[in-house]
Amino acid sequence: MKAQGRETRTIWLEPDGRTVGIIDQTRLPHEFATLRLTDVAAAAQAIKSMQVRGAPLIGATAAYGMALAMNRDASDAVLADAATTLLATRPTAINLHWAVEAMRRHLAALPPGRRSDAAYERAAAICDDDVAINRAIGEHGIAPIYATWRKKGERGKVEILTHCNAGWLATVDWGTALAPVYRAQQMGIPLHVWVDETRPRNQGASLTAWELREQGVPHTVIADNAGGHLMRQGKVDLCLVGTDRTTANGDVANKIGTYLKALAACDNNMPFYVAAPSPSIDWSLGSGDAIPIEERDPREVTEIAGRLADGTVARVQVTPDGSQAANPAFDVTPARLVTGIVTERGIAPASRDGLAALFPEFRAAVRA
Amino acid sequence: MKAQGRETRTIWLEPDGRTVGIIDQTRLPHEFATLRLTDVAAAAQAIKSMQVRGAPLIGATAAYGMALAMNRDASDAVLADAATTLLATRPTAINLHWAVEAMRRHLAALPPGRRSDAAYERAAAICDDDVAINRAIGEHGIAPIYATWRKKGERGKVEILTHCNAGWLATVDWGTALAPVYRAQQMGIPLHVWVDETRPRNQGASLTAWELREQGVPHTVIADNAGGHLMRQGKVDLCLVGTDRTTANGDVANKIGTYLKALAACDNNMPFYVAAPSPSIDWSLGSGDAIPIEERDPREVTEIAGRLADGTVARVQVTPDGSQAANPAFDVTPARLVTGIVTERGIAPASRDGLAALFPEFRAAVRA
Numbered sequence: 001m002k003a004q005g006r007e008t009r010t011i012w013l014e015p016d017g018r019t020v021g022i023i024d025q026t027r028l029p030h031e032f033a034t035l036r037l038t039d040v041a042a043a044a045q046a047i048k049s050m051q052v053r054g055a056p057l058i059g060a061t062a063a064y065g066m067a068l069a070m071n072r073d074a075s076d077a078v079l080a081d082a083a084t085t086l087l088a089t090r091p092t093a094i095n096l097h098w099a100v101e102a103m104r105r106h107l108a109a110l111p112p113g114r115r116s117d118a119a120y121e122r123a124a125a126i127c128d129d130d131v132a133i134n135r136a137i138g139e140h141g142i143a144p145i146y147a148t149w150r151k152k153g154e155r156g157k158v159e160i161l162t163h164c165n166a167g168w169l170a171t172v173d174w175g176t177a178l179a180p181v182y183r184a185q186q187m188g189i190p191l192h193v194w195v196d197e198t199r200p201r202n203q204g205a206s207l208t209a210w211e212l213r214e215q216g217v218p219h220t221v222i223a224d225n226a227g228g229h230l231m232r233q234g235k236v237d238l239c240l241v242g243t244d245r246t247t248a249n250g251d252v253a254n255k256i257g258t259y260l261k262a263l264a265a266c267d268n269n270m271p272f273y274v275a276a277p278s279p280s281i282d283w284s285l286g287s288g289d290a291i292p293i294e295e296r297d298p299r300e301v302t303e304i305a306g307r308l309a310d311g312t313v314a315r316v317q318v319t320p321d322g323s324q325a326a327n328p329a330f331d332v333t334p335a336r337l338v339t340g341i342v343t344e345r346g347i348a349p350a351s352r353d354g355l356a357a358l359f360p361e362f363r364a365a366v367r368a
Numbered sequence: 369m370k371a372q373g374r375e376t377r378t379i380w381l382e383p384d385g386r387t388v389g390i391i392d393q394t395r396l397p398h399e400f401a402t403l404r405l406t407d408v409a410a411a412a413q414a415i416k417s418m419q420v421r422g423a424p425l426i427g428a429t430a431a432y433g434m435a436l437a438m439n440r441d442a443s444d445a446v447l448a449d450a451a452t453t454l455l456a457t458r459p460t461a462i463n464l465h466w467a468v469e470a471m472r473r474h475l476a477a478l479p480p481g482r483r484s485d486a487a488y489e490r491a492a493a494i495c496d497d498d499v500a501i502n503r504a505i506g507e508h509g510i511a512p513i514y515a516t517w518r519k520k521g522e523r524g525k526v527e528i529l530t531h532c533n534a535g536w537l538a539t540v541d542w543g544t545a546l547a548p549v550y551r552a553q554q555m556g557i558p559l560h561v562w563v564d565e566t567r568p569r570n571q572g573a574s575l576t577a578w579e580l581r582e583q584g585v586p587h588t589v590i591a592d593n594a595g596g597h598l599m600r601q602g603k604v605d606l607c608l609v610g611t612d613r614t615t616a617n618g619d620v621a622n623k624i625g626t627y628l629k630a631l632a633a634c635d636n637n638m639p640f641y642v643a644a645p646s647p648s649i650d651w652s653l654g655s656g657d658a659i660p661i662e663e664r665d666p667r668e669v670t671e672i673a674g675r676l677a678d679g680t681v682a683r684v685q686v687t688p689d690g691s692q693a694a695n696p697a698f699d700v701t702p703a704r705l706v707t708g709i710v711t712e713r714g715i716a717p718a719s720r721d722g723l724a725a726l727f728p729e730f731r732a733a734v735r736a
Contacts, residue, residue, distance in 0.1 A: 028688075029687065029688035029691075030685075030688070194694075195691075197567065197669065197686070197687075198593070199565065199567055199591040199592060199593055200591045200593075202686050205669075205670075205686045205687045205691075206686060206687070206688070209687050209688050209691040210688045210691075212691075213688055213690055213691055219691065219692075220691075220692050220693060220694045221669055221670065221687050221691055221692070221693040221694075222669065222693065222694050222695075223567040223568045223592070223624065223625070223669055223695070224567060224591070224592050224593050224625070225566070225567055225568075225592050225623075225624040225625025225628065225699075226624050226625070226694065226695075226696055226699075227628070228625070228627040228628045228631065228699060229624055229627060229661070229696050229698075229699035229700075230696070232627070232699070232700065255593075256591065256593040256594055256597055257591070257592070257593025257594070257596070259596040259597060259600070259632070260593065260595070260596045260628040260629075260631070260632060261628075263596065263628070263631040263632060263635055264627070264628060264631060267631055293597070301565065301573075301589055301590065301591055302573075302589065303674070304672045304674060304684065304686065305684065305686075306671070306672060306684025306685050306686040307684055307685045308682055308683075308684055309682075309683070313684075314676055314677075314682070314684060315676075315677070315684075316672065316673070316674025316675055316676055316681075316682060316683075316684050317398075317674050317675045318565070318570050318573045318574060318672065318673075318674040319397065319565075319573045319574070319577050319589050320396075320397030320398070320574070320577050320578045320581055322581055323397075323563075323573075323577035323578075323580075323581055323587065323588075323589055324587075324588050324589070325588060325589040325590065326562075326588050326589075326590050326594065327590075327591070327594075328594055328597050328598070330597075331593075331594075331596060331597035331600070332597075332600065
């Protein structure tokens with residue numbers, strides 16, 4: 001998608017064919033800066049510090065992290081270490097496990113002398129697959145947007161509410177929840193996106209608002225508290241969010257606060273769709289209760305980063321000294337609140353049978 | 369309650385007997401500063417700029433605003449003008465209308481020469497009534513806290529979630545939703561309060577956290593997004609919030625985001641109580657749909673105030689330039705989601721009959 005008017009991905013192999021470029025997402029929206037990753041430690045740090053974030057992009061970065069490790073030393077010991085280092089960065093997104101395990105299995109089967117080239121090839125393929133998956137999610141996700149547009153008599157705008165950032169910045173390109181938005185925009189369907197600011201890290205206010213602005217999609221940032229009120233007032237037509245891990249029964253772990261919006265959508269008879277590329281589906285878990293929920297630094301709640309009047313970026317403390325904070329990063333939305341799960345193979349009902357019908361090859365992996 | 373270890377109210381008559389002192393709540397939690405109001409314009413500005421906020425305190429400040437006007441010029445014209453000025457400050461809290469109308473009617477019946485003294489007396493009485501009402505709410509609101517404590521086998525702590533600030537800072541003293549918390553603390557019931565930060569103005573993170581810290585009540589600040597997750601995890605026992613206007617049928621207008629927490633409480637079979645002093649009940653409205661919802665400056669969403677590392681207080685911008693924001697300040701929680709309304713006369717079911725049974729004198733005012 002476009003960043004400052006130029007087509008770009010969120011992660012790329014640099015011209016040297018060995019180091020890896022990323023957008024430093026912690027600098028957005030006030031500054032567009034890129035970074036070069038040269039070893040696995042840097043890749044792990046980029047994931048941990050959220051310079052890259054979003055389940056699919058975490059997976060892609062981890063894949064390249066494995067390649068960076070193999071480039072230095074393709075021994076079995078380094079292969080095992082690199083996997084351990086990367087897996088320890090963040091616990092909730094399943095794509096991380098998926099990508100690291102896929103790389104590890106692929107590389108372990110090769111003699112060390114062939115691992116480095118194979119790792120770069122496989123990481124590039126994971127990135128290309130992500131783009132293809134998201135493009136397909138975009139195609140399938142148009143359906144509920146177009147249906148809404150027809151239902152409104154092709155008047156006004158389709159009003160979409162989204163939470164956190166599940167746009168192209170969360171993936172290699174296109175995005176998950178926002179892929180249908182971008183495709184609908186290309187088709188000429190008038191849209192407006194309500195962007196939850198998504199405290200505590202403000203990925204909505206900083207990343208989703210930035211990328212929608214860059215693509216020219218009309219949007220309005222709101223406090224996370226406002227969505228239920230807007231739904232009650234009839235100002236939202238449908239909700240569209242991403243997921244960090246969806247379990248085999250259709251329970252959806254996503255950024256903290258997603259559950260509250262799903263409750264409000266349900267209370268207002270409003271469709272609530274989750275865009276889930278298949279690598280974010282955890283077929284081994286039968287319910288969302290088993291998903292580990294990352295507890296992040298309380299300072300993400302007590303301090304907020306932004307731009308001062310003089311243009312510099314700073315952190316301000318919003319709580320009194322001596323008041324503690326808690327910071328669970330994700331919540332689980334039960335399948336019963338989800339209208340449909342938009343995958344690269346189509347839209348599935350949020351249920352064991354619904355998902356298994358689209359992905360029969362995983363039926364055996366699903367635990368009862 | 370205590371501020372910096374000293375008992376104080378949020379509004380008081382200065383020793384000169386004419387000017388009025390307030391705590392400048394926009395400076396909290398980083399600085400405890402007081403202000404002296406000398407005329408009705410200053411009182412109106414204090415309400416509009418949220419130096420004072422919270423439905424009961426807005427009412428008390430408006431009452432003293434009328435007195436400040438009468439002190440300068442007790443003519444009919446000034447009486448009418450002062451009422452108009454004060455009523456124009458904020459649209460949602462019904463206490464403002466209630467206090468201004470009570471003052472206007474009382475003063476209009478008197479000859480101008482007696483209005484000034486009468487205005488100060490009446491404003492003081494409104495303040496004292498508020499304190500008495502809140503103390504009574506505290507007594508009645510202990511019941512569900514004590515019941516929870518018993519249900520938990522008097523082990524651990526009663527875990528209470530609150531939204532925004534409905535503590536003593538929102539009233540003249542004691543608070544509404546927090547009055548039962550303070551009384552329960554005095555009774556020795558171990559408590560812990562989850563404090564929603566309450567974006568966009570962060571009244572939870574800045575005011576509720578500050579006043580709980582000052583009274584020594586254990587508490588943890590959380591992003592507004594986190595409450596639903598904590599309820600699903602069994603980490604909340606009950607919710608207790610205030611209200612800016614409750615209609616005759618039990619619908620509750622309160623700070624934006626309250627509705628989302630009520631939905632989550634309902635989804636988790638958790639009690640959701642609203643503390644409503646009778647002046648915040650609008651007997652003339654049959655449902656919450658008729659309550660005007662204040663739309664505030666979008667900069668409250670795009671910019672956040674806090675303390676920099678050097679101790680100065682500054683505003684930082686969190687959104688990209690060119691992204692617009694919307695800022696509805698309140699939402700309406702339908703009566704069906706409210707377990708009970710804690711008033712100064714007891715706890716009423718959130719229904720027309722429930723409220724009318726406690727306040728039969730208003731039965732005639734209730735429109736069908």
